[in-house]
Amino acid sequence: xxxxxxxxxxxxxxxxxxxxxxxxxxxxxxxxxxxxxxxxxxxxxxxxxxxxxxxxxxxxxxxxxxxxxxxxxxxxxxxxxxxxxxxxxxxxxxxxxxxxxxxxxxxxxxxxxxxxxxxxxxxxxxxxxxxxxxxxxxxxxxxxxxxxxxxxxxxxxxxxxxxxxxxxxxxxxxxxxxxxxxxxxxxxxxxxxxxxxxxxxxxxxxxxxxxxxxxxxxxxxxxxxxxxxxxxxxxxxxxxxxxxxxxxxxxxxxxxxxxxxxxxxxxxxxxxxxxxxxxxxxxxxxxxxxxxxxxxxxxxxxxxxxxxx
Amino acid sequence: xxxxxxxxxxxxxxxxxxxxxxxxxxxxxxxxxxxxxxxxxxxxxxxxxxxxxxxxxxxxxxxxxxxxxxxxxxxxxxxxxxxxxxxxxxxxxxxxxxxxxxxxxxxxxxxxxxxxxxxxxxxxxxxxxxxxxxxxxxxxxxxxxxxxxxxxxxxxxxxxxxxxxxxxxxxxxxxxxxxxxxxxxxxxxxxxxxxxxxxxxxxxxxxxxxxxx
Ligand SMILES: [Zn+2]
Numbered sequence: 001x002x003x004x005x006x007x008x009x010x011x012x013x014x015x016x017x018x019x020x021x022x023x024x025x026x027x028x029x030x031x032x033x034x035x036x037x038x039x040x041x042x043x044x045x046x047x048x049x050x051x052x053x054x055x056x057x058x059x060x061x062x063x064x065x066x067x068x069x070x071x072x073x074x075x076x077x078x079x080x081x082x083x084x085x086x087x088x089x090x091x092x093x094x095x096x097x098x099x100x101x102x103x104x105x106x107x108x109x110x111x112x113x114x115x116x117x118x119x120x121x122x123x124x125x126x127x128x129x130x131x132x133x134x135x136x137x138x139x140x141x142x143x144x145x146x147x148x149x150x151x152x153x154x155x156x157x158x159x160x161x162x163x164x165x166x167x168x169x170x171x172x173x174x175x176x177x178x179x180x181x182x183x184x185x186x187x188x189x190x191x192x193x194x195x196x197x198x199x200x201x202x203x204x205x206x207x208x209x210x211x212x213x214x215x216x217x218x219x220x221x222x223x224x225x226x227x228x229x230x231x232x233x234x235x236x237x238x239x240x241x242x243x244x245x246x247x248x249x250x251x252x253x254x255x256x257x258x259x260x261x262x263x264x265x266x267x268x269x270x271x272x273x274x275x276x277x278x279x280x281x282x283x284x285x286x287x288x289x290x291x292x293x294x295x296x297x298x299x300x301x302x303x304x305x306x307x308x309x
Numbered sequence: 310x311x312x313x314x315x316x317x318x319x320x321x322x323x324x325x326x327x328x329x330x331x332x333x334x335x336x337x338x339x340x341x342x343x344x345x346x347x348x349x350x351x352x353x354x355x356x357x358x359x360x361x362x363x364x365x366x367x368x369x370x371x372x373x374x375x376x377x378x379x380x381x382x383x384x385x386x387x388x389x390x391x392x393x394x395x396x397x398x399x400x401x402x403x404x405x406x407x408x409x410x411x412x413x414x415x416x417x418x419x420x421x422x423x424x425x426x427x428x429x430x431x432x433x434x435x436x437x438x439x440x441x442x443x444x445x446x447x448x449x450x451x452x453x454x455x456x457x458x459x460x461x462x463x464x465x466x467x468x469x470x471x472x473x474x475x476x477x478x479x480x481x482x483x484x485x486x487x488x489x490x491x492x493x494x495x496x497x498x499x500x501x502x503x504x505x506x507x508x509x510x511x512x513x514x515x516x517x518x519x520x521x522x
Contacts, residue, residue: 009378014334015334015335015338020333020337021381023337023338023341024378024379024381025381025383027341027345027378027379028384028418029443030345031344031348031379031447032443032499033443034345034348034349034467034493034512035499035512035513035514036443036495036513036514037466037514038511039442039443039495041443042443044429062339065338065341065342065345066338067335067338067339067342068335070314085383123350126361127377131392148347148440148441150441151440152438152440153439153503168347171491184466184494184514186494187495189327208345210350218312221349222466223348223350223351223466223467223512223514225466225467225469226349226466226467227466267360276431
């Protein structure tokens with residue numbers, strides 16, 4: 001992020017970095033995306049002072065919607081503490097001067113990569129996704145002219161064949177990330193590299209969802225209260241990952257867990273991927289089976305130190 | 310070249326035109342959020358931030374705020390007859406947005422309608438293609454009063470269960486046109502309704518049920 005630092009140091013930048021003409025262009029694309037749920041709107045993605053892998057699509061969407069009164073939360077892999085989340089949060093603190101937060105409920109705009117917060121989002125929130133590959137048919141058909149035709153004709157046979165081959169080979173649908181969905185009974189959409197565990201959250205979600213792919217120059221959206229169905233078959237219905245244990249630290253069930261290595265002797269535990277959710281629960285007095293373990297406590301302590309509440 | 314809404318893009322003769330928004334960056338952002346919110350929640354209304362000057366009639370302040378928020382060089386704009394006949398309106402839009410003004414509705418990214426009672430059919434505008442449905446026209450009906458006319462029932466994306474919506478004036482058989490517009494989804498126009506200070510919208514995705522009078 002040295003380039004970014006240099007740009008900051010020059011002192012002069014537009015509010016939220018982008019110039020007004022670029023914001024207008026992105027804003028128009030967002031409105032089209034909302035009007036055609038799940039359809040990928042082409043837009044003239046700009047160079048951003050960070051590599052593509054850092055979520056330039058999400059950053060451009062956030063920059064176009066953000067206002068000075070917003071409160072921004074930045075998540076990467078469910079955590080607000082990763083290098084990516086810290087850098088992007090710093091980018092908007094610096095260029096837009098907006099308030100930022102770790103707390104899901106306090107945020108008006110949440111930009112994310114890989115996870116959707118466990119806490120139910122509200123009508124007053126906007127969820128912005130960083131998308132690497134927006135085209136769900138890309139691995140089946142590399143030609144853009146062809147995938148565009150398939151979407152136009154609502155011809156999703158290839159996708160179903162792929163999922164069915166999965167079943168034939170594995171006995172179940174093996175796709176666990178970026179699991180394809182059908183939006184508003186029309187467009188097949190890639191919900192970005194979130195685990196399929198999060199797919200049910202995007203169905204009928206109260207918050208507006210905006211998806212930005214910088215390198216691929218696409219924006220798409222899901223309005224609030226929109227039907228989003230994970231693709232499946234009558235005899236092989238869609239199922240989310242199940243975890244056989246609760247979170248080791250806060251005891252939460254029915255949340256997405258990450259494996260954490262505790263020591264070099266094979267000690268490990270499974271904890272909430274959504275670190276804000278876990279901390280809030282522990283602050284409320286919930287404890288998991290490993291909460292008293294010294295090695296686990298060390299990790300807890302580290303998280304608390306990095307979280308300014 | 311970088312431009313902002315406050316930068317004169319086409320300096321007419323000595324015109325009395327001045328700044329559009331008092332705070333170009335943040336007022337445009339606030340207006341956009343209002344428009345985005347109503348497009349995402351069909352039938353709801355949001356307040357717009359107005360320009361610092363009163364636009365020339367028959368362009369309404371709310372229509373001017375929407376224009377300054379969304380129009381620029383890249384968005385050809387179609388005007389209905391009363392707007393097209395006003396040199397002051399065209400000068401205002403050119404000065405503040407730089408948008409090309411054209412007479413072919415099918416080529417328009419945006420359409421501004423000041424006399425909705427006598428507006429041309431929605432089918433006259435660009436409907437987008439099956440492969441690029443986003444290329445269609447966004448039609449802006451101005452001078453709207455909400456809550457007085459016969460209500461219609463809305464359903465679809467952005468609406469929890471159903472919602473009631475009432476706006477006017479609209480042309481005869483307008484709602485039949487909106488029903489047909491939705492039937493060709495994902496093609497179709499999106500509608501923005503500009504009132505005195507508020508804005509509402511009906512994207513093409515909204516299903517309309519006419520309520521019997
Ligand atoms: Zn936990």
